[in-house]
Amino acid sequence: LKNKMDFDPNKAAFWKKGEQVPFIFLARALDLISNTTKRLAITEIICNVFRTVIATTPEDLLAVVYLAANKIAPAHEGVELGIGDAAIIKTLAEAYGRKEDQIKSQLKAMGDLGLVAKASRSTQRLMFKPPPLTCVKVLETFRVIAKEAGNQSMDKKRGRMKGLLVAATDCEPLYVVRLLQSKLRIGLQEATVMVALAQAAVLSEQPRVPASKLPERLELAAQTMKSVYSILPVFDKIVPILLSEGIEKLSKLCTFTPGVPVGPMLAKPTKGVSEVLDKFQDLEFTCEYKYDGERAQIHYLEDGTVEIYSRNAERNTVKFPDIVAAVSRYKKPEVSSFVLDCEVVAYDPEKEKILPFQVLSTRARKGVILSDIKVKVCIFAFDLLYINGRNLLNEQLIVRREELYTSFTEVKGEFLFATATNTREVDEMQKFLDAAINDCCEGLIVKTLKTDATYEPAKRSNNWLKLKKDYMDSVGDSLDLVPVGGYLGRGKRTGVYGAFLLACYDEDSETYQSICKIGTGFSEVVLEERSASLRQHVLEKPPPYYRYGETLGVDVWFEPVEVWEVKAADLSISPVHKAANGLVDPVKGISLRFPRLLRLREDKTPEQATSAAQVAELYRAQKITHTARDGDSDED
Ligand code: ATP
Numbered sequence: 001l002k003n004k005m006d007f008d009p010n011k012a013a014f015w016k017k018g019e020q021v022p023f024i025f026l027a028r029a030l031d032l033i034s035n036t037t038k039r040l041a042i043t044e045i046i047c048n049v050f051r052t053v054i055a056t057t058p059e060d061l062l063a064v065v066y067l068a069a070n071k072i073a074p075a076h077e078g079v080e081l082g083i084g085d086a087a088i089i090k091t092l093a094e095a096y097g098r099k100e101d102q103i104k105s106q107l108k109a110m111g112d113l114g115l116v117a118k119a120s121r122s123t124q125r126l127m128f129k130p131p132p133l134t135c136v137k138v139l140e141t142f143r144v145i146a147k148e149a150g151n152q153s154m155d156k157k158r159g160r161m162k163g164l165l166v167a168a169t170d171c172e173p174l175y176v177v178r179l180l181q182s183k184l185r186i187g188l189q190e191a192t193v194m195v196a197l198a199q200a201a202v203l204s205e206q207p208r209v210p211a212s213k214l215p216e217r218l219e220l221a222a223q224t225m226k227s228v229y230s231i232l233p234v235f236d237k238i239v240p241i242l243l244s245e246g247i248e249k250l251s252k253l254c255t256f257t258p259g260v261p262v263g264p265m266l267a268k269p270t271k272g273v274s275e276v277l278d279k280f281q282d283l284e285f286t287c288e289y290k291y292d293g294e295r296a297q298i299h300y301l302e303d304g305t306v307e308i309y310s311r312n313a314e315r316n317t318v319k320f321p322d323i324v325a326a327v328s329r330y331k332k333p334e335v336s337s338f339v340l341d342c343e344v345v346a347y348d349p350e351k352e353k354i355l356p357f358q359v360l361s362t363r364a365r366k367g368v369i370l371s372d373i374k375v376k377v378c379i380f381a382f383d384l385l386y387i388n389g390r391n392l393l394n395e396q397l398i399v400r401r402e403e404l405y406t407s408f409t410e411v412k413g414e415f416l417f418a419t420a421t422n423t424r425e426v427d428e429m430q431k432f433l434d435a436a437i438n439d440c441c442e443g444l445i446v447k448t449l450k451t452d453a454t455y456e457p458a459k460r461s462n463n464w465l466k467l468k469k470d471y472m473d474s475v476g477d478s479l480d481l482v483p484v485g486g487y488l489g490r491g492k493r494t495g496v497y498g499a500f501l502l503a504c505y506d507e508d509s510e511t512y513q514s515i516c517k518i519g520t521g522f523s524e525v526v527l528e529e530r531s532a533s534l535r536q537h538v539l540e541k542p543p544p545y546y547r548y549g550e551t552l553g554v555d556v557w558f559e560p561v562e563v564w565e566v567k568a569a570d571l572s573i574s575p576v577h578k579a580a581n582g583l584v585d586p587v588k589g590i591s592l593r594f595p596r597l598l599r600l601r602e603d604k605t606p607e608q609a610t611s612a613a614q615v616a617e618l619y620r621a622q623k624i625t626h627t628a629r630d631g632d633s634d635e636d
Helices: 023-034 039-056 058-068 085-095 100-110 113-122 135-147 153-167 172-180 190-203 211-231 235-245 247-253 273-280 321-330 397-407 426-438 524-535 612-621
Strands: 266-270 285-290 294-300 306-309 338-348 377-387 415-417 443-448 460-468 479-488 497-506 511-518 556-558 564-567 570-574 589-593 596-600
Touching (some): 023 172, 058 235, 085 100, 085 113, 085 153, 153 172, 211 247, 235 247, 285 426, 285 460, 294 321, 294 377, 321 415, 377 397, 479 511, 479 612, 589 612
Parallel strands (some): 377 415
Antiparallel strands (some): 294 306, 294 338, 570 589
8 A cells, every 4th residue: 555655566576577467466456445435545556556567577567457447358349258147156156166046145145246256265175276366367268258159158158267266365256256247346447547557657667757756747647648548448559558668658659540439529518509608708619410319430441341339439330231331422432541420310311301319229239131221320420530541630620520521422311411500699509409409409519610629539528518409498418327226116007116216326436326216207118118127137235336315215226237318307405315425515415306217328338327526517507596495305
């Protein structure tokens, strides 16, 4: 736990220079992290781990970083372990000579498979001692597990897991299991890993950075690392360059690479045209339709390969063979490579009409065959990030848009440019907003055009403002929330859940915080679908990372698996709910009044739900006075 000035990486290592880094070194550090909630302490611990690895066995740094970030490959490669808790339970039984039923009942008591693994290991007697696990070995085995496919692949996966569990000692089984579940649950976020890695690089530099310059250098390094990772989220590229060239050259050498998706730029909510004008003041801006479909980043590489990535950097190419097939119709012949940012929208080509999002959501996700496609889609292109070998991220929108218009041709029903106007007249903007709604769009996105108008990867930027008709008279934006609990239905709703407890996600504490009960906005069909889906994820008791008021009287608890988009009348301080607890009021949380379900958000993971910080921001942005409502009891 030593602080950065006193820490000596050479003393921390208990293995010889050049030897592979033992997994127990990382596991013990993760254990230390689990005992603190302080962000600075967590950063310090993981930074010390990286420094020790750099000083002894730098070639293992990549594996250690992957494990600390709880990843086995870059997100866009879509590599998945493909194992569930049932397979882990079976393997634990085999590895530690126990019965599956024993493991299951211990799981009920302890609520965490990792803890069960650790307890099983410590009571087991060993005939012989297998060689200690190393970080490289653990990561390699995870990758092999992910690759196993075809006949008996599950048996093979279990065999590999067993190998790891048998060799694991001390607290290692706990972290092997949690890494296999892709849930470390110790408050170590990817952003912290990035900051720690940047700091470790600076602190390992020779000659050492003078103490007086250190704080500034550490801050700069952290910013560099975050921005590099938002453009090239691939540790395999970043870590070797960091080691050989140092952090200062990282931005130059790790650049935007076609084939690797950048995090999409996102917009901030506003409540009306006048707020947009207030925010942009003298800046030139443009208003575009906000289409209601699915975000897509289309990469077209020199060799003719097309890849389509989702908002979450998932490879979605197989879902849209129609888009892949149409590329040559809308790109001009002289275009040899591009990265396009766009919205894919369900479309009726005969009537030339946009169809609602719900129609798009009926399309299959996998194994889509071109001739079977019933729901046609049209691309609405709004940005161009790369063209013919040229990176456009640092160009202003006006330049990127010009390149977009000259490099592509509109094709009716397949590829259109986002409808836009550059007016700054209030009346015209209002009319344009109405026209957008008439044309089946959600509203507008207003974007700076000539100044402060570069593309900001992975950022919810002040330079993109969204304006949705339906939230001008309610909360500034809809919220994306996770159903964590259910209430058994009565009367007409017997057999389904009658209401649900929703939560936002607090990134800092990695907890789900209750925000409201919801029982309206559901058609019977939707209620049945959601009930059936959540019924498969019922938990015996609320997990330790749920925060909620005891008086909420929840009947059943669910694992965090779904994200629901919800609209509400407003937000108020609540003594019962825990959302944004401590951010607005020192002890109370925030709750939503009159929430209504809009839809299921299949493109977001529960950890991408509206964050506690965003809830606090929405609360503060409300123009109404809250004093009258403060202290409201729970409402649904
Ligand atoms: P929301 O929660 O509002 O549905 P979000 O949280 O996914 O959206 P936002 O930043 O709120 O992201 O809104 C931006 C989204 O709007 C983009 O991700 C994109 O999918 C969609 N979109 C539609 N039309 C445009 C456009 N013209 N420019 C940018 N994004 C657009």
